[in-house]
Amino acid sequence: MNKQELVLRGVRVLLRGKRMEDAEKDYIWRSDPEIARLDAAYPLTMKYDRYLKIFQDQIRWPTPGSHHFGIEAAGGKYIGNCMYYDLDSQAKAAELGIVIGDKDYWSGGYGYDAVVTLLQYMFGDMRLKRVYLHTLEWNHRAQKSFERSGFNAVRHVRRMSHDFILMEVLREDWDATVEERLARRQQYLEERGGMPVNGDDAVAEAV
Template identity: 30%
Template structure:
C-alpha cells in the first residue's frame, strides 16, 4: 500500500527511484544547497556518485514493496519534490526514536511547509509504531528546527554545552522530545492547524 499523507500545504508520500536521484541532486549538484549549513553541518559528508547514493537508499523502495513502516517520505509541494522527513532508532529496546526533516529548496523555508510536514510525520510515527517517545537532536545554531520542535509540542530535555563545532565556532547540542501521552493531548489541534 502506498503512503500519501495530505496536509494543508504539502503532501508526504513514498519515495521512487527518481526521488532518490532528486535527493542526490540536492545533496551534491544544486546551486541552492544552503540546507547543508543547517542539517548536521558538523558531520563529514562523503561525496558519492548517483549510483552509490541510489544503492544506499534502495531500501526506501523495499519498504514500500514490503509494506513496512516507512523510515523516510518525500515532502512534495504541488507535485514538486522539496524535501524529506525521516526517523531512526536511538534505542529500539526502550522504544525511543528521533525524527527530522530537510527542506532542500530554500524557497520553501519559513512558509509553514516544514510545520505541516513535521506534524503529519510525527503523527504517522505515533500511529504506526509502538513507541513511547519521539525526539530530535540538533544544534543551538539551528534556530528554525528548535522553533519548529517547540511549536509541535517538544520540550528541551538536554543541552550539551559546546558539543558541536560549525565554522570554527562552538555550539550546544540540543535534545528535544515529546512523549506519546503528550502528543495525544495536542495532536488534533496541531493536525487542524497544520
C-alpha cells in the same frame, strides 16, 4: 501493506515512500554546503553514479527500524525528506529527522506541516511513547518550528564535534494537546498562504 506504499496526508504536504526518481534532487541537496551545514554534515563529493548505486541499495534494503518519506507539496512537487529511525520497539521510541531541500519552500510552513503529519502517524498508528530529535544549538529557526510542532527542549548534547539540543515529544503530552495542535496548524498555515494538498494532487492513501 508494503511500507513503501504508505502515504500520509498533511494540510500542505504529502509524505510518501522514497522513489528512484528522487535520487537526482537528493544528490543536489546533499551536495549543497548550506543544506549540509544545517544537517551537521559535509557536502557530498562522490560522483553521481556512485551515489545512485548507494541510493538504489537503500531503497532496496532499507535500514531496519527506519522509514524514509519524500515530502511533496501541491502538484506533486518533491521538496524534501523526513524520516524516523533508531526505532526501539521495547521502549516505543524513535528519532525523527527532516530536511526541506528545495529552498523555494523554506519558511513556508512545509517542514512544520510534515513534522506534525509524521508525529500523528508515529503516535497514532505506531503507538509510540516518545519521539525525539537533535537540532543544532545555533539553529533557532528550526527549534522554534519544532516547538510549534510539539517538541520540548530536554538538554544540550555534544556529538560529532557539534553542539545539539535534544528535543522530545511524549505520548501523554501529544494526546492531551493533539486536537488543539491540529487546529492551530490549520490556522497557522492558512495565515501563511500557499496551496494546500488536495485530492487531485495526492496518490491513493494507504493509511
